[in-house]
Amino acid sequence: MTDSEPCSPAGAGGPAGDGDRRSPATAEFLADWRNAAYNCFSSGHKFCREVCPVMQVTRNESWSPTAFHANVVAMEQGELTVEDVAEDYVNCTGCGACELRCPNTLFTGDFYRFRTRTVDLVKRVRALAVESGVHQPGHRRWNELTEQRAHEPVLGDVPVSQEHVRDWAHGLGLPVGGETILFVDCEAAFHRTSVPRAVAQILRLAGVEFGLMGEQWCCGGPAAEMGYRDQARRFAEHNLADWRAGGVRRVLVLDPHDYVTFTEDYPAYFGDAYDVEIVLVVELLAKLIEDGTLTPTVPVPRTITYHDPCRLNKRKGVWQEPRRVLRAIPGLTFHDEDRVTQWSYCSGAGGGLPVERPELTARISGSRMDRAAALEVDTLVSACPWSERPLAEAGRARSIDVVDIHELLAESLGIEVGGSTGR
Incomplete structure (x- = not known):
């Protein structure tokens, strides 16, 4: 059996065969995720359940990693639609603990031939739901406000807008532009302002030269996680264009969410054209301490x-x-x-x-x-x-x-x- 072949007789035809009236988006989704879903569903293990933070506090089997894959099997069989299951996929933090605990990851080399990618699956189902006109009210409103303001609508004392995105750096005398810049996430820029101020002053003490973006927008990662892929891509294109216009070669990142977005999502968007070095600040600080x-x-x-x-x-x-x-x-x-x-x-x-x-x-x-x-x-x-x-x-x-x-x-x-x- 090759990777492109279905994992069960049911996956080879059935409802997805002749006369299938699924939308092109749903058909594409099932083609991409059928095999992975059948491999998870057929293995029958639930190691992932006990490390899932949502399952730990709710014990709701419909919100378990196994269920997220089982839903795809049911969709492939014509028993469920994305409208039936979209709300379940809200209940995931994207932490990835399930992937580390999955025997597909632990026992590579035998019949567990696929590394389970539950985080990617959740993002993909959310995207399919949005593309199908199925929105979660909180996610929809959050991304509408992010689109309007170019930044996430975090709650804090500073108004969320492009005009105020660099207010956290008041009095520090940081330049705009340069080969190395510090990217400050929305939460830190507008709410947890003591964090980027600490980072900036530590870097300055260490002699690290850096500036700030000319026009920084949200990284786009939250939009991608909630299923708003087009919006996420637009934000990524804006930020990369700003970096290129300013001659940026290296981006210092203090927030783990931005770090994942810049090292996973942006390379997927731009391929070999994405040649910006991404540096996680806490790793840099550990090195600066180690070398004295x-x-x-x-x-x-x-x-x-x-x-x-x-x-x-x-x-x-x-x-x-x-x-x-x-x-x-x-x-x-x-x-x-x-x-x-x-x-x-x-x-x-x-x-x-x-x-x-x-x-x-x-x-x-x-x-x-x-x-x-x-x-x-x-x-x-x-x-x-x-x-x-x-x-x-x-x-x-x-x-x-x-x-x-x-x-x-x-x-x-x-x-x-x-x-x-x-x-």
Whole structure:
């Protein structure tokens, strides 16, 4: 059997054969995803279920990774349509834990011939729904406002608009343009302004030369995750054109969501024409500490644990560098999570879930903070501005502070950050 052949007799014909009246978009979707869905459905394993943050707090089998693939099987058999199942696919954070736990990934080389890509499947079903005129009200409104403002409608004290996207840098004297720029995500630019201020001042202390974009728009990643692919592509084209016009060769990224978008979505859009180097700031900072360029000396008397952002640890394999940064800060008492299970934790803040299901995000964040509380810490440290809002709300009920890793390092370097913490 080749990769292009169906995985079961039912997949070879049936409702998808002669006389099929499916839309071209649905037919294309099923052609792309039939094999992967049958391989997941036929294996029968549910290892993915127990590490799924949504399943952990809801126990709703319809929102499990297995169900997401089973729905495709049912669509291929003509039993369901995208209109029947679209709402279920809201209930995914895009964390990727299910993919790491799937035996398709663990047992490569035998009959598990496909790496399960549940995150991509969820994005693709959401896109098919949007293309079919099926919208989730929260996602639709969020992307309408993003389209109008060129930035996500985050809640904060600064008005969300192009005019205010660089307000966080007031007084820092940062230039516009240059071969290296710092890209600041919407949440940090308009709400968590102390985070980019910390990053900018640390980079300046280390002698890293950088500027800001001429006209920065949202990266487009959230639109892509919610199914609004055309909008995501337009935003990506704008940002890349701005980089090229300014002679940008390297983009420094502080937010894991932007990092995934710039290293996965943009290469898929632009292919070999995309020749911009993307650098994750926390990895750069770990290197600068290791080579002695940065030396934290101010003690920070906190008892902490570290929250691995899903898009760093699970999606990109970045987990060592943040811990190197934290272990270089004097005064910290660091209680790390169990490394066997830590990658299964999630804040619930990804994949558009807090836009459509804020109460579910709150439950997932609460569960995450319960694990932190069991370690008897007073601070949870994250490297993702988007995770820090729901985690901070959950932390207040448990007397646990939530601090961004860049802010913590700045404090130990003697930097007065300023700006809004969003807390």
